[in-house]
Amino acid sequence: MAEIKIAGSEETVKIGKVICLSRSYKAHAVEMGSAVPDNPEFFLKPSTSIIRNREHIILPKESEEVHHEVELAVVIGKGGKNIPKDAAMNHVLGYTVFIDVTARDIQSRAKKAGKPWSAAKGFDTFAPMSDIMPKDRVKNKHDLNIWLKVNGEMRQMSNTGKMIFTIEEIIEHISTIMTLEPGDVIAMGTPEGVSRIVAGDEIEAGVEGVGIIEIGVG
Ligand code: MG
Numbered sequence: 001m002a003e004i005k006i007a008g009s010e011e012t013v014k015i016g017k018v019i020c021l022s023r024s025y026k027a028h029a030v031e032m033g034s035a036v037p038d039n040p041e042f043f044l045k046p047s048t049s050i051i052r053n054r055e056h057i058i059l060p061k062e063s064e065e066v067h068h069e070v071e072l073a074v075v076i077g078k079g080g081k082n083i084p085k086d087a088a089m090n091h092v093l094g095y096t097v098f099i100d101v102t103a104r105d106i107q108s109r110a111k112k113a114g115k116p117w118s119a120a121k122g123f124d125t126f127a128p129m130s131d132i133m134p135k136d137r138v139k140n141k142h143d144l145n146i147w148l149k150v151n152g153e154m155r156q157m158s159n160t161g162k163m164i165f166t167i168e169e170i171i172e173h174i175s176t177i178m179t180l181e182p183g184d185v186i187a188m189g190t191p192e193g194v195s196r197i198v199a200g201d202e203i204e205a206g207v208e209g210v211g212i213i214e215i216g217v218g
Helices: 026-031 085-091 104-113 118-122 167-177
Strands: 003-005 012-014 018-022 041-045 050-052 066-068 070-076 092-099 127-129 145-150 153-159 185-187 195-197 202-207 211-217
Touching: 041 118, 066 195, 070 145, 070 202, 085 092, 085 167, 092 185, 092 202, 092 211, 104 118, 127 211, 167 185
Parallel strands: 018 185, 050 127
Antiparallel strands: 003 012, 018 041, 070 092, 070 185, 092 127, 145 153, 145 202, 202 211
16 A cells, blocks of 8 residues: 655655546646536546656556646545535645546547546556645645646646636535545646656656656656
């Protein structure tokens, strides 16, 4: 089970389920040719896909087209079910920079065939994340610059203010369906600019005030 450090301490958190929003920024929905959803939509990634700062994404032989998706994620500190949005932040421990690595060709075939996305999203190493920044140290969570560079070139650059739903609304909605437990991660979806990564690439990604990660591609 993956353990992620809390920034500025020796404490670690055992990561549980990883819930990922899809189509959470309008401009990404548009670039994927998808409609903007009425409710937050999500899928699950296995916790076995998690890697840490300065580790490597291993490109699977089953895919010819692996994409980066930089996302702000929250880590749950206190579990709950049917969490109302005005209490949602009481359940958050902190924030992490998250990359939702995606085998886009496998995902596209699955979408066309109406099949699940688990293979496209669930390969080992497909969930790099930074240390956890405690929530009290992050102000204005809905106004944070979020960016990702490949080999020094900016590929994604947006702001969490462009999310379609607030973090509170997302926690409220997900917790009507599945119980949230301490150590669960909710990745809030990616802005536009997703693109292909290849062996030898060096990824640098960050969220203002949360952290920066450097991830290699092998
Ligand atoms: Mg994503």
